[in-house]
Amino acid sequence: MHGRGTVSVALALSVVMGGTTFAPALAARARHRLVARDALGALQGDSLPVRACSTSYGLTSSPDGFPGYLPARRQIPLAPTAVGSLAWFEGNTRRERGLALLGPRGWTCAALIAVDGSWGMTVSPRGTDPANWLKTQQQQIHMLVDYNGPGAATACGYFPSAVSRSPAPQDCTTPAGTTVTVENPHLAVFQSGSGAAATVPATQGFVLWYPQATNGTAYVSCQLPGTTRALCQIILNEALKRLRTLLVHVAAETVRATAPHH
Numbered sequence: 001m002h003g004r005g006t007v008s009v010a011l012a013l014s015v016v017m018g019g020t021t022f023a024p025a026l027a028a029r030a031r032h033r034l035v036a037r038d039a040l041g042a043l044q045g046d047s048l049p050v051r052a053c054s055t056s057y058g059l060t061s062s063p064d065g066f067p068g069y070l071p072a073r074r075q076i077p078l079a080p081t082a083v084g085s086l087a088w089f090e091g092n093t094r095r096e097r098g099l100a101l102l103g104p105r106g107w108t109c110a111a112l113i114a115v116d117g118s119w120g121m122t123v124s125p126r127g128t129d130p131a132n133w134l135k136t137q138q139q140q141i142h143m144l145v146d147y148n149g150p151g152a153a154t155a156c157g158y159f160p161s162a163v164s165r166s167p168a169p170q171d172c173t174t175p176a177g178t179t180v181t182v183e184n185p186h187l188a189v190f191q192s193g194s195g196a197a198a199t200v201p202a203t204q205g206f207v208l209w210y211p212q213a214t215n216g217t218a219y220v221s222c223q224l225p226g227t228t229r230a231l232c233q234i235i236l237n238e239a240l241k242r243l244r245t246l247l248v249h250v251a252a253e254t255v256r257a258t259a260p261h262h
Contacts, residue, residue: 046083047073048102053109053121054131055092055099067092076102082234089123098246101220102235103141104228120144137223138200141235144219145243151215158188158207165215186210186244201225204232206240212251218243 050073052066067090074088084105091099091111096119099111103123110131111121122130124137146154152165156172158180163172174180178192186209193202205221220239222232 046076046078046080048076048078048083048086048088049105050074051087051089051103051107051109053089053091053099053111053123055095055111055113056131057095057113058115067094069094076238078234078238082231085228085231086234089121091121098145098243100242101141101143102238104224104231116150117148118144118146118150139223139225140221141223142219142221143239143243145246146217146219147214149215151209151217152211154219155207155209155215155217158182158190159185159209161185161211162209162215162217165211186247187240201229204236206236208240208244208247210247210251212255213247214250214254216247216250218247 050070052068052070054066070090070093074090076088078086086102087105087107089101089103089107089109091109092113093099096113099113099119099121101109101121101123103109104125106126107123108126108128108130109121109123110129111119112131112133113119120133121143122133122137122140123142124130124140128137128140129135130137130140144154149165149167152162153167153171155162156166156169157174159182163169166172175192178190180188180190182188188207188209189205190207191202191204193200201223203221203223205219208216208218210216218239220236220243222235224232
């Protein structure tokens, strides 16, 4: 599963159909044992405005709507030149601590926690519908975190080691027009499209793959137009550090929980 088109189909189907695989309870417990400062808490940096994102859950339709407990601003470590251009977009992080992304000020957002343990978020320009998970926006920042079979299916077009773990290995192909660089066994970076057209900017992003974390996978992509395109690197770098910390923690907890006890 690659890019928002196919990745979002998987996420949407898990919501509509109830999913066929469920993230183990130990992985969920490991994710939520991350202390606040690891993900969103007492970070030292510049103060950014917080935009609350309506969060949908499984088969229901946004029972909690916009999380009303979020602060007006958060301290996020950033280069001073980027502070005035970015905001912090955050879903219901009491349910899933990783539901947050940097994005351009003035944009809108939506978050989703699926019944199979997957969760994701889209940030897109005001006037678009980021909650339409089956539609790829032409300008957006998109994040999806998966586990188990869906995690391997997301990762297998980028990591050969994920192919045998995918429920549909025959579909494990790199998206057309995409250049992938595998930096290490856990990180692949990608870019697709030329970005020549102002309304259809090039896509850049990364995929994290931690099979020890019950096939934990994080996919984040960024499409920004024109002079704002340079912000993608800042957005992706922040997400990479935070999501890598989460998956490393889940992997360590999973290995610890499944190790033989003497």
